Amino acid sequence: MNLKGKKVLVTGAGGFVGSHLVEELVRTGARVRALVHYNSRNDWGMLEDLDKSVLREVEVVTGDIRDGEALKWMIKGQDVVFHLAALIGIPYSYVNPRDVIETNISGCLNLLLAALDSDVDKLVHTSTSEVYGTARCIPMDEDHPLNPQSPYAASKVSADQLALSFYRSFSLPVGIVRPFNIYGPRQSARAVIPNMIIQALEGTRLRLGSIFPSRDLTYVKDAVKGFISFAQSDKTVGEVVNLGAGREVSISHLADLIGVKLNRSLKIKSDRKRIRPQKSEVERLVADTSKAKKLFKWKPETKLESGIDNTIEWLKKNSGRYKREIYNI
DSSP states (O other), rough: OTTTTOOOETTTTHHHHHHHHHHHHHHHHHEEEEEEOOTTTTOOOGGHHEEEETTTTEEEEEOOOOOOOHHHHHHTTTEEEOOOOOOHHHHHHEEEEEEEEIIIIIHHHHHHHHTTTOOOOOEEEEEEEEGGGSSSSBOOOTTTOOOOOOOOHHHHHHHHHHHHHHEEEEEOOOEEEEEEEETHHHHTSHHHHHHHHHHHOOEEEESOOSSSOOOOOEEEEHHHHHHHHHHHHHTTOOEEEEEEESOOEHHHHHHHHHHHHHOOOEEEEEEESSSSOOGGGGOOBBBOOOOHHHOOOOOOOOOHHHHHHHHHHHHHHHGGSSSSSOOOO
């Protein structure tokens, strides 16, 4: 399925990945409707960063995925839906688990029910590698056991299973993209890479939690191409597919790399409030991406060093947006 000329709804369009996805969809010729979370400032989040020539091609609608009635008219007439709207902060899920559960599970249910009443060709639901928990084997394929170690991860397991149940029960054309850690320009300061870069731009001391966990990192533009390739493939309905680089990088290595890029000798200071509960810390994540290569020939192209360079340059120009003096959860 070619997305050119197709009507496409993106939920969570004002977020980090959502804004990049909207941007790329417009470039492919899709007719994009972008759902952003309502606020009285009429702030469209990271969509505000899009070039005006791109944003003019987007129909921006405001609302909340917890409002099932609103979703019915938003999805009506759409050919493809990318569902990215979620509360994604793991530390936030420790503090406000009910908010996370209601948004991520009930919101997903609302969208699935609305999709049943429309005639969508495909609904792409966004998962997360956090559903696997700490790796039991390396690399981690889609059959790796699910072991959510935080309320956020548990909410995503539940939403994933809901989506698959609608495929099995009602033949709703749902597929699940399961990205490992995505990074790049426009990412919020709650994520470790922009957090470290912002601190390093200000001084030489980094306040971090545990530095030993490792993550599989994908540059955002590569991830977005994976989302679109997944949607366009006729082999992905009813499937769960990992998106990742297949390479693990420790937090300590990232700190060293950022120090080299900024030509600064960085010192790490352990910050207790940034350390996850011991049984909740996911220690290793490494993707097996052979299924993505097989089904739609996707693989990331951006090397970590280049992606970090791009992220640093963006943050240098936009660091004033971040509340650098506080720990963002």
